[in-house]
Amino acid sequence: MSTRAKRGFRLKEWIFTTDHKRVAVLYLAGSFTAFFLAGVMAMLMRTELSSIGPTITDNPATYNTWLYFHGAAMILGYLIPALTGFFANYYVPLMIGAKDVAFPRVNALSFWLYFAGIVLALLTFVVPDPPDIMWTGYPPYSIFSPGNTALYSFTVLLMGFSSIAGGINLLTTVIRMRAPGMTWNKLNIFVWCTMGAFVLQLLFVPFIGVAVIMLLLDKYLGMNFFNAAAGGSAVIYENIFWFYSHPAVYVILLPAIGLIYEITATFARNRVFNYKGTVYGGIWGVVALSGVVWGHHLYVSAMPAWLTPIITFTTLLISVPVGLLVIGLLGTLYRGSIEFKTPMLYASGFFFLFLIGGLTGIPNALSAIYSHIHGTYWIPGHFHYVMAISATTAVIGGVYYVFPKLTGKQYNETLGKLGFVLFFIGANITFGLTMYMGAAYGMPRRYYDYAQFPEVERLQYITTLGSYIILLAAIVIAVSWLHALIAGKKSEENPWGSRSLEWTHSVSPPPPGNFPEEVRLADDWDPYDYTK
Amino acid sequence: MSEHPGVGAVDGELVWHTSVWPFLASVGLLLVLPLPFMLHFVYGKSVLAAVVLAAGVVLIILTAAGWVADGLEDVHGYGAGHSVWAMPLFIMAEALIFVGFLAGYWMLRFSASSWPPAGTPAKEYAVPVFMTILLVSSSVTTHLAERELEPERESRPGFIFWLCVTMILGTVFMGLTVYEWSTLFHEGFNLGTNVYSTVFYSITGLHASHVFAGLGIFVCLLIPALRGKVNIPFVKAASMYWHFVDIVWLFVVTQVYFW
Numbered sequence: 010m011s012t013r014a015k016r017g018f019r020l021k022e023w024i025f026t027t028d029h030k031r032v033a034v035l036y037l038a039g040s041f042t043a044f045f046l047a048g049v050m051a052m053l054m055r056t057e058l059s060s061i062g063p064t065i066t067d068n069p070a071t072y073n074t075w076l077y078f079h080g081a082a083m084i085l086g087y088l089i090p091a092l093t094g095f096f097a098n099y100y101v102p103l104m105i106g107a108k109d110v111a112f113p114r115v116n117a118l119s120f121w122l123y124f125a126g127i128v129l130a131l132l133t134f135v136v137p138d139p140p141d142i143m144w145t146g147y148p149p150y151s152i153f154s155p156g157n158t159a160l161y162s163f164t165v166l167l168m169g170f171s172s173i174a175g176g177i178n179l180l181t182t183v184i185r186m187r188a189p190g191m192t193w194n195k196l197n198i199f200v201w202c203t204m205g206a207f208v209l210q211l212l213f214v215p216f217i218g219v220a221v222i223m224l225l226l227d228k229y230l231g232m233n234f235f236n237a238a239a240g241g242s243a244v245i246y247e248n249i250f251w252f253y254s255h256p257a258v259y260v261i262l263l264p265a266i267g268l269i270y271e272i273t274a275t276f277a278r279n280r281v282f283n284y285k286g287t288v289y290g291g292i293w294g295v296v297a298l299s300g301v302v303w304g305h306h307l308y309v310s311a312m313p314a315w316l317t318p319i320i321t322f323t324t325l326l327i328s329v330p331v332g333l334l335v336i337g338l339l340g341t342l343y344r345g346s347i348e349f350k351t352p353m354l355y356a357s358g359f360f361f362l363f364l365i366g367g368l369t370g371i372p373n374a375l376s377a378i379y380s381h382i383h384g385t386y387w388i389p390g391h392f393h394y395v396m397a398i399s400a401t402t403a404v405i406g407g408v409y410y411v412f413p414k415l416t417g418k419q420y421n422e423t424l425g426k427l428g429f430v431l432f433f434i435g436a437n438i439t440f441g442l443t444m445y446m447g448a449a450y451g452m453p454r455r456y457y458d459y460a461q462f463p464e465v466e467r468l469q470y471i472t473t474l475g476s477y478i479i480l481l482a483a484i485v486i487a488v489s490w491l492h493a494l495i496a497g498k499k500s501e502e503n504p505w506g507s508r509s510l511e512w513t514h515s516v517s518p519p520p521p522g523n524f525p526e527e528v529r530l531a532d533d534w535d536p537y538d539y540t541k
Numbered sequence: 542m543s544e545h546p547g548v549g550a551v552d553g554e555l556v557w558h559t560s561v562w563p564f565l566a567s568v569g570l571l572l573v574l575p576l577p578f579m580l581h582f583v584y585g586k587s588v589l590a591a592v593v594l595a596a597g598v599v600l601i602i603l604t605a606a607g608w609v610a611d612g613l614e615d616v617h618g619y620g621a622g623h624s625v626w627a628m629p630l631f632i633m634a635e636a637l638i639f640v641g642f643l644a645g646y647w648m649l650r651f652s653a654s655s656w657p658p659a660g661t662p663a664k665e666y667a668v669p670v671f672m673t674i675l676l677v678s679s680s681v682t683t684h685l686a687e688r689e690l691e692p693e694r695e696s697r698p699g700f701i702f703w704l705c706v707t708m709i710l711g712t713v714f715m716g717l718t719v720y721e722w723s724t725l726f727h728e729g730f731n732l733g734t735n736v737y738s739t740v741f742y743s744i745t746g747l748h749a750s751h752v753f754a755g756l757g758i759f760v761c762l763l764i765p766a767l768r769g770k771v772n773i774p775f776v777k778a779a780s781m782y783w784h785f786v787d788i789v790w791l792f793v794v795t796q797v798y799f800w
Contacts, residue, residue: 025559111623114560114608121567129575138583159583163575170570177630181623211634219641226743229582231733234645234743240658240736245648249641521555 027113028521029098032120034415036094037408039124043086046131050079052480055439059473061460069457073141074156076455078133080144081161084257085168086130088396090123091404092264093175093210097203099411101179103511103519104197104536106188106528111181119175126167132160143455145250146221148235148243152228159229162221169214176207176214188510190530197509197536198274198281198288198337202267205292206260209299213260217253220246247310251303259299261396263292265403266334266363269356272410273341275507276353278539282340286333294330302327308376309383317376324374331367335360350505351425355406358433359399366394369444386452390444398436405432405486412490413504414517418497424489431482438475442468509536562608569604572597609761613770628778632785635751639789642747643796646740658735662728665721669798672717673790676752679710680787687780690773700776701766704759707783711756718749741797748793751786758782 023031054075057064066072098116102109110116133139140146141156146165151158183196183204223246226232233239235246274281281287304312304320312320338360347353369391372378382388405428412420446452446465459465503512510530515523572593580590650656686703689696722742732742758779765771 022557022559025561025564027558027560027563031557111621111627113558114563114612117560117563118566121564122570125567125571125575128571157579157583159575159579163578167570167575173631173634177627177634180630181627185621185623185626211630212637215634215637216641219638219645223645223743225578226732226739229578231731232739232743233733233736234649234739239733239739240653241649241739242652245645248648249645521557 025117027109027117029102029110029113029116030519030523032113032116033095033099035120036090036098036123039120039127040087040091040095043082043090043127043130047079047082047087048480048483050075050082052476054079055473055476057457058459059470061463061466062458070141072457073143074133074139077140077143077156077161078130081164082130083397084144084261085165086127088261088400088404089168089172089257092261092268092400093172093203093206094120094123096199096264096268096404096407096411097179097206098175099415100197100511101182101200101203102186103515103523104200104509105183105186105191106510106514106524106530107182107186108522108524110178111185112178115174115178119171119178122167122171122174126164126171129160129164129167136160145254146224146246147250148224148227148246149237151224152235158224162225165221166218169218172210172214176210180204180207180211188528188530190532190534191510191528194285194288195530195535197267198270198284198292199264199267201288201292202263202270205296206263208296209256209260209263212300213253213256215253216249217257220249220253223249244307244311247307248303251306252300255303255306256299258392258396259295261400262331263295265359265400266338268403268407268410269338269359270341271507271509272352272356272406273338274537274539275410275505275509276350276356277342277345277347278506279341279343279345280535280537280539281337282343283333283337284537287337291330291333291337294333295327298323298327298330305374305376305379308379321374321376325371328367328371335363335367351420351422351429352406352410352505354426354429355402355409358429359402359406362394362402362436363399365441366391366396366399369394382447384453385447386443386454387447389454390440390442390447393440393443398440402432405429408490410505412493413500414511414519416494416497417500417517418493419500419504420489420493420497424485424492428482428486428489431478431485435475435478435480435482439472439479442472442475446472508538560608560611562604562611565600565604566608569597569600573601605757605761606764609765612775613765613772622774624774624778625781628781632781635785636789639744639747639792642740642744643792646744646796649736649740653736657737660730660734661737662725662730664798666798668717668721669794672714673794675710675714675717676787676790679707679714680784682707682710683780683783687776690771690776697766697769697771700771701763704763704766708756708759708763711752711759711783715749715752715756718745718752744793744797748786748790751789755779755783755786 023035026032026035053065054072057066057072098110101107136157138155138157140154140158140161142151142154142158142161146158146161151161183200187196223232223234227234227236227241233241235241235243237243270281270287301320301323304316305324308317308320349357369387372382373388373391409420409425412418446468447454450462450465450468452459452462452465459469500517502517505512507513510528511519514528516525574597577590577594577597580586580593682703686700686707688694689699689703722745730738732738762771762776762779
């Protein structure tokens with residue numbers, strides 16, 4: 010293969026880079042920084058909750074700041090940028106045979122807008138009045154709160170700009186820059202998934218922008234959107250906010266499940282089962298239905314009675330395309346020749362965690378049941394299964410999978426597997442018990458202290474121990490990556506034997522311009538063709 | 542410029558492309574909006590806010606100039622006319638911001654006991670009708686400007702003429718917004734007077750900010766055009782944006798003024 014850029018590290022070439030692979034790496038660094046900080050907040054909260062009464066802080070406001078930062082940073086700072094920033098940026102041009110994205114400078118701008126958002130988020134720890142409004146920022150509290158609501162609004166706005174710019178860029182890239190012979194039905198499932206995610210970003214991010222602009226206008230310019238005394242209504246915020254924020258779950262789910270598809274097909278050495286059903290029914294079905302599911306967040310927020318059963322129905326409906334996505338995955342395993350390397354272990358973990366997360370979501374869609382379980386630990390237990398740990402298995406498994414491509418080095422299998430086992434055990438203890446405390450004891454969520462619920466103290470303690478196992482897993486995973494970076498063996502060009510374009514047509518790591526020559530694909534080429 | 546977009550060769554060596562503008566643009570944006578807003582409204586440090594804002598404006602102008610100049614030179618060989626595909630996607634996202642505000646308006650209006658709420662002055666129709674005429678004709682002049690660049694004509698002076706006419710119409714429109722707002726303020730119809738004032742100022746303000754952005758884009762077309770540089774896909778994309786700003790105004794004017 011052709012020449013590689015053999016030059017030393019130059020900071021200027023990273024900060025001002027417009028190359029999609031380097032922008033992707035910047036996203037990876039940014040998102041793992043956010044993951045680390047938000048994880049620290051989670052450990053502080055879990056430690057505080059390990060016993061009744063003040064454990065490590067006697068100030069509930071401090072706890073509220075942790076809660077705010079944990080949610081905002083995990084979703085806006087870690088999950089969305091890791092999946093739609095790092096993986097989409099890195100893979101999409103490589104998978105479609107393009108030299109870069111359509112607008113490389115806009116791509117760099119997307120990253121730096123996101124970075125500016127992180128800078129604002131970090132000001133939380135500098136300002137005298139940190140936000141304390143969770144990641145949802147519900148009025149009227151966010152209007153009357155002594156905390157700096159503007160910091161929250163602008164963090165969301167900057168990350169929103171970043172998402173919209175990135176989405177337009179990558180959609181244009183896929184539409185316009187596919188290599189000759191790369192027809193629509195030969196795209197990798199991951200590319201389809203990112204397209205779905207970016208369409209969702211373009212359709213729904215504007216609404217969270219509107220919601221937080223309204224917060225700014227109300228709180229600082231004295232407007233009346235949410236001021237009931239002047240005829241406003243806080244329910245407007247809840248509607249507009251969840252109109253974005255429920256689809257945001259699919260912005261995370263689609264690229265995550267796309268990564269799991271790539272890993273599964275490669276390690277099962279098998280075609281993707283029901284490709285067209287997965288793409289046109291599963292992925293685009295999720296996109297099509299994601300605009301009618303927000304209402305289930307508002308069952309107890311002054312929703313008209315006639316609307317409730319309709320929302321219950323439309324919310325349940327989305328399990329049909331999601332079911333198609335899961336069937337496609339399981340069918341890809343069928344008669345495969347499965348090899349359980351570390352990325353495949355994470356994919357298997359995803360099957361289980363996503364199954365639990367999906368099934369425990371069904372009661373939340375049913376309005377009669379929801380009105381009893383809302384506001385309990387059941388809810389964070391459920392959404393941590395879906396968003397936090399399912400998506401994180403995809404991110405971490407995806408990083409192990411891309412590691413040889415990204416760095417040219419191979420990680421240590423034993424360390425990789427050990428990290429997975431610890432993560433899987435810790436995650437299930439932590440969030441399984443969280444759900445159980447909600448369903449069995451009605452333990453309310455968001456509480457700093459729970460003196461009224463002494464019966465859950467032992468469970469809280471075990472849950473905290475579970476979260477320490479996750480911390481241990483995170484350390485093992487970080488060590489395995491650092492070890493591979495510093496002392497890892499040189500990887501083969503295509504260590505997994507994948508048939509996909511990024512492995513077969515480009516060296517590892519790929520040089521500027523990705524491919525040594527113009528990519529042209531034969532008529533019988535297919536990214537999942539393992540029959541030859 | 543290299544033969545392959547994205548790959549430049551210096552002494553036979555592959556290079557990683559760089560551009561300082563994305564980084565500076567993001568710093569500029571931070572200095573223009575979030576920081577001065579918080580300094581002024583949250584922490585009451587208005588002088589510092591003004592200084593930060595001024596620095597941000599300077600940085601944004603420099604960045605826009607550098608960005609556009611590099612783009613016209615096409616130093617990295619990026620130019621492939623993708624912008625006419627990207628702009629419709631961007632417009633879709635922009636349109637949904639208006640949908641969000643209008644949805645808030647409809648929710649407020651349909652749950653109100655009476656409309657317009659107390660404290661709203663009598664409606665004034667002459668100014669919005671005139672503003673509509675201005676904006677619709679500016680859409681026509683944009684189209685005329687764009688047509689001057691078609692292969693059979695290729696008249697750069699014609700393009701510059703119609704572009705200037707469009708910008709004048711847009712600027713007069715902005716001026717009328719300022720006039721209308723100040724008149725209403727004098728009548729005691731403030732941002733926080735009632736829910737209608739909230740809706741009125743937020744939606745017309747949102748639209749005015751888009752007109753302002755459109756004028757900024759036109760400046761980025763005009764200055765290079767005066768120096769003899771025109772990028773046709775960029776002109777087409779800018780023209781699409783201006784038509785969008787015009788069409789959205791029709792929704793704003795019918796929903797907020799005449800209904």
